[in-house]
Amino acid sequence: MNGKQVSRVIAAVARGAADPVLKSLREAGISTGHLAAGRSVALEDKKGFLGLGERSVIVEDPIEIFSFLVSPELEDTALDIIIRTGRLDILGRGSVHSETVHLIKSHALCAENSGAAAPDKELPLLTELMGICCIVQRGQGDAVARMALDTGTCVPAITFGTGTGVRDKLGLLRITIPADKEVISLAASVHDADAVMDLMIDAGKLDEPGKGFIYQYPLKQGIVNTKISRGMPKHAASIEQIISTIDQIKGNTQWRSRSGMASTNGGARRKYLTNLIDLTLICNEGRADDLVKSAMAAGAAGATISILKHVRPQDSGAAKVSPARESCNMIVGEQQIPAILAELDKVGAFDDKTHGLLYGKPAPKACTYLGK
Amino acid sequence: MDNQQQTGGKIKVGFKQGMAMLFPYAKSRLIEQVKSVALIIIYLIFFQTMVLGIAVAQAAMIAAGLALVIGGLAFFMEGLMLGLMPLGEVIGLKLPQKSKLPVILGFSFILGMGATFAEPAISVLKAAGSSVRPWDAPLLFLLLNKFSGYLVMSVGVGVGIAVVFGMIRFMYNISLKPFIYILLSFLLLFTLWSFFNANMRNVTGLAWDCGAVTTGPVTVPLVLALGIGICRVVGAAGSGSSGFGVVTLASLFPIISVLLLGASLSGTVPQPMSEAAFFSAANRDKAQALFTSREEMIGFAFQNAKRESQLALFDGSSEKMIAYLESLKSSEKERAAVFGPKRDALEKWAATKGTRTQAMAVFPSAEAAREAAQKYAAMLEDPVQPADLILRNTKAAAQAIIPLSIFFLLVLTLILRERLPRADEVFLGLGFAVFGMMLFSIGIEIGLSKLGNQVGGKVPSSFKAIELPEQRSTINKFDPDIVKTAITADGETQTFFYVREKTGYRQLPYHEDQYSPETSQYNYTPTRGPLFGAEGGLTGILVVLVFAFILGYGATLAEPALNALGLTVEELTVGAFKKSLLMQAVALGVGVGIAVGVAKIIWNIPLLWLMGPPYILLLIITKISTEEFVNIGWDSAGVTTGPITVPLVLAMGLGIGGQVGVVEGFGILSMASVCPILSVLCVGLMVTRKRKAALQEASETAEPKEVAA
Structure with a gap:
């Protein structure tokens, strides 16, 4: 993949907690980025009727997810500010991680944030992480997300999106096919990622037609929110706090990798897609439909469009960018990128009306229905 | 990945394949609506047949009507999602980016006014005030009849101003709370003042109900979508899950404007007086000022007043009255002025309401009078004329949706110079919305509202003896x-x-x-009741209150505007605040509110006593609630009273009011507005506390580590 290597820092915090973090980032010169609304899920023990039968139900909380593209040398500074201002070192306050992406092309106002890095600091970060992203029909998200909770992997973040693809070639009949999607993202240890992914595939029946898509992508480092259940601990520390602390001491989660946690259901026989690219195009509101159409003409199979808000200082040149933004995620083969880029360029994806931003990251393993 | 799919162009879908796609789609939409109305329908039928023990009259027609309600709601909701809401949102997105503040505010004012004229709630209010007598409440009568145009106008201005302030709020990111404090304190003081003015006291109920009724199933989604669009491009850095609050303002401002209208007219009308005094020659000029013409006053007296009052209009001379009636037979123009445009209105009145001498003046012979009496006794209601029914409801649906949509499209293309995205989908949606609204209006008229009327009219039989006119x-x-x-x-x-x-x-x-x-x-005319306990006993009244609660609860769950609000809230919180939780909270609130409203009618409690305490409580809860829930809670109050709830509640309110003899049926709807705010805010407080606790648990139990240098 050509393009400049930059770092993408992405964090999820409780709704309302993002503002102070964004302010501190702005003060450090990391000022343009994107914000999305999402929800996090956790398990809560509920007593049944008359106190009979206890079961854990899923409870949902609103969260805010913000992401910034920064030059690689600024990555640690950004992580440090986010962790410090958002108090993410405390378990249950949220999660943050960074990943290396290839910035293929962008409008000048939307390029990565760069500047002087703050002096090095010791950060309580885990490495050897693998991101898992799963796109399912609206309403199916909790079932898949629950896998991440039940395996103790982490608290997943769920966002909404709209699918495009075959649907848009149907004329008005398209309204009969629900386009609303849920996107579940989570961070797992590289050692567990395959097993978790298989369990998620089972839970969402993702290898059956029309159910969804799941893929892995490497993460560089970060803090994983492992506070998967709600309620007061019965001991001086909850088991989640203990795990989190050992994770931090060890610097990774290999010590608790469970080889026995495998799909019971044909995980071995499953066919995966390999070596794809997760291509993300962010543009001004209203342009996504047309741009995805062009990308599809150049070979992309479809896209998931979600709504973002542009984060920027009001008094900078970046205020020319529309505050309402759309992000289009496409999974493509690496060899398709030049054609897609050419086509997007042709329809003005990077002009002053669209303020486009295109980056890609590797998706080494993916799964969906592959036909018979 | 496999990329050999055909790119660009359309996929041709055969008829069979198309049907295979349409069928599950239509089925899922219908099932959703069946679920939403099932409770209220089953409950009404159960209550009438099992509790009151009266068979459902015109069952086949009602069943057809209910089917239309379900089909209509399915189309309408889909129309909202495909057409109206995307249209509102795209304007909201483009307007702040492409135009200056005065344009936005001008647009908002026209939108507010237009929405009021498009969905005139005046018919609802007229129904609520149909039993108002000019001698009991002259000012109220004047506003509902002669000056109903002014009433609609003042509501329109109120909603217009509300939308303007709503937009200013979004643009400058102002909290909703100060608006609520100021407006509500002003309203409560105004209402308190009105309480001591005999004429204004009756208008307060109307004013508060105006606020509840104005925000209809088209206005609410449109304004919500507009607000959400605007909030996506303006406002602070927060992920902007706001966009609510306009509905609240659109519920409060019209109350003020109607109270102001009433206050400005209160000097020109006579004080409430007895019927005899009203019709006496001394008060003739003042009384006649409440009607558009002398003929209208005579007509009203014939229909509603005692015989002595009617005679008083003819200087106490029976001969003059008879001569007048005879002259009406020949003059079609004058007859229309007195009895309305229906051709047989005079005969019907003479046969059913007129005295013996009056009937003899209208009919050529005693035989003709008897035949007419039999004919009109057999049909207590006007027979349904399908062509008229369809035409009238199509017109109303088109009027509610099309002018506003055209206004939006014009603003989009002419002022903002933007293209409408997914235009085909939006137009299809608008078509769905008009068609759906027509279907469900018809369905409500011939089905739900009839059923509601039957039950509502009979409900008082649980605590008192009532007549059953259809078994006459x-x-x-x-x-x-x-x-x-x-x-x-x-x-x-x-x-x-x-x-x-x-x-x-x-x-x-x-x-x-x-x-x-x-x-x-x-x-x-057979009578029935009291079914539970003694005449006027508490047990029977309790049954009625429980009935009212479940009626309010069930009807609210079927309300389209509330469904749209719930979906919007769920969408904006990415599912963290579930639609079902909001709807349950609102429905509970409405149920309680309607039960309280019915208690008001049964015991004739002054509205002030009922509105004062909850609103004062609300001021306190609003203060301690988060901005998010204040917006959602107050907005849900405005959307609760829609096309499903209003006819059912009014039918019951008027049925009970008619049986216990109160001046007007106002006030129930405003009670149904205040209680859901309370319930949603309480749920909000609970949810917020839980979330805070979860976060605090995280920060307190963990030992903060030294991360910062």
């Missing part, structure tokens, strides 16, 4: 000599007679005024 029967060739006299333990005498029925003999009470010596007919 006429005994021809009645002989008064068979009437017997019975005596109670206290020595009071009552008259009765026996009738022979298929299975035996039955006593019926005898009322002299039901017997007509000319025709020798006796009209018998």
Whole structure:
């Protein structure tokens, strides 16, 4: 993949907690980025009727997810500010991680944030992480997300999106096919990622037609929110706090990798897609439909469009960018990128009306229905 | 990945394949609506047949109507999602980016005014005030009849100003709370003042209900979508899950504007007085000022006033009145002025309401009068005319949706110079919305509202004896000599007679005024109740209150505007605040509110006593709630009273009001507005506390590590 290597820092915090973090980032010169609304899920023990039968139900909380593209040398500074201002070192306050992406092309106002890095600091970060992203029909998200909770992997973040693809070639009949999607993202240890992914595939029946898509992508480092259940601990520390602390001491989660946690259901026989690219195009509101159409003409199979808000200082040149933004995620083969880029360029994806931003990251393993 | 799919162009779908796609789509939408209305329908039928023990009249028509309601709601909701809401949102997105503040505010004002004229709630209010008598409440009567145009205008101005302030709030990111504090304090003081003015006291109920009723199923989604669009491009850095609050303002401002209108007119109308004084010659000019013409006043008196009052209009001369009635027979123009445009209105009135001499003046012979009496007694209601029904409702639906949509499209193309994204989908959606609204309006008229009327009218039978006019029967060739006299333990005498029925003999009470010596007919109207406890007993009233609660609860769940609000809230919180939780909270609130409103009517409690405490409580809860829930909670109050709830609630309110004899049926709807705010805010407080606790648990139990240098 050509393009400049930059770092993408992405964090999820409780709704309302993002503002102070964004302010501190702005003060450090990391000022343009994107914000999305999402929800996090956790398990809560509920007593049944008359106190009979206890079961854990899923409870949902609103969260805010913000992401910034920064030059690689600024990555640690950004992580440090986010962790410090958002108090993410405390378990249950949220999660943050960074990943290396290839910035293929962008409008000048939307390029990565760069500047002087703050002096090095010791950060309580885990490495050897693998991101898992799963796109399912609206309403199916909790079932898949629950896998991440039940395996103790982490608290997943769920966002909404709209699918495009075959649907848009149907004329008005398209309204009969629900386009609303849920996107579940989570961070797992590289050692567990395959097993978790298989369990998620089972839970969402993702290898059956029309159910969804799941893929892995490497993460560089970060803090994983492992506070998967709600309620007061019965001991001086909850088991989640203990795990989190050992994770931090060890610097990774290999010590608790469970080889026995495998799909019971044909995980071995499953066919995966390999070596794809997760291509993300962010543009001004209203342009996504047309741009995805062009990308599809150049070979992309479809896209998931979600709504973002542009984060920027009001008094900078970046205020020319529309505050309402759309992000289009496409999974493509690496060899398709030049054609897609050419086509997007042709329809003005990077002009002053669209303020486009295109980056890609590797998706080494993916799964969906592959036909018979 | 496999990329050999065809790119660009359309996929051709055959008819069979198309149907295979349409069928599950239509099915899922219909099932959703069946679920939303099932509770209220099953409950109404159950209550009428099982609790009250009365068979459902016109069952086939009602069933057809209910089917139309379900189909109509399915189309309408889909139309909202595909057409109206995307249209509102795209304007909201483009307007702040492409135009200056004055343009936005001008647009907002026109939108508010236009929405009011498009969905005139005045018919609802007129229904609520249909039993208002000009001598009891002159100002209220004036506003609902002669000056109803002014009333709609003042509501329109109120909503217009509300939308303007709503937009200013979004643009400058102002909290909703100060608006609520200021408006509400002002309103409560104004209402308190009105309480001590005999004329204004009756108008307060109307004003508060105006606020509740104005925000209809088209306005709410449109304004919500607009607000959400605007909030996506303006405002602070927060992920902007706001966009709510306009509905709240659109519920509060019209109350003020209507109260102001009432206050400005209150000097010109006479004080409430007795019926006799109202029709006396001394007050003639003042009284007639409440009507558009002398003819209208005469018509009203014929329909609603006592015989002496009618005579008073003709200087106490019976001959003059008879001569006047006879002159009406020949002059079609004058007849229309007195009795309205329906051709047989005069005959119908003479046959059903007129005295014997009045009937003789209208009909050529006693025989004709008797035939007419039988004919009109058989049809208590006007028969349904399908063509008229469809035409009227299509017109209303088109009027509610099309002008506003055209206004939006014009603003988008002419002022903002933007293209409408997914235009085909939006137009299809608008078509769905009009069609759906027409279907469900028809369905409500011939189905739900009829069912509601039947149950609502009979509900008082649980605590008092009521007449069952649709079971009225006429005994021809009645002989008064068979009437017997019975005596109670206290020595009071009552008259009765026996009738022979298929299975035996039955006593019926005898009322002299039901017997007509000319025709020798006796009209018998059976009565029913009290079913629970004694006449006027508490048990029976409790049954009514429970009925009212469940009615409010069930009807609210079916309300389209609330469904749209719930979906929007769920969408904006990415599912963290579930639609079902909001709807349950609102429905509970509405149920309680309607039960309280019914209690108001039964015991004739002044509205101030009922509105004051909850609103003062609300001020406090609003203060301690988060901005998010204040917006959602107050907005849900505005959307609760829609096309499903209003006819059912009014039917019940008027049924009960008519049986216990109160001036007007106002106030129930405003109670149904205040209680859901309370319930949603309480749920909000609970949810917020839980979330705070979860976060605090995280920060307190963990030992903060030294991360910062």
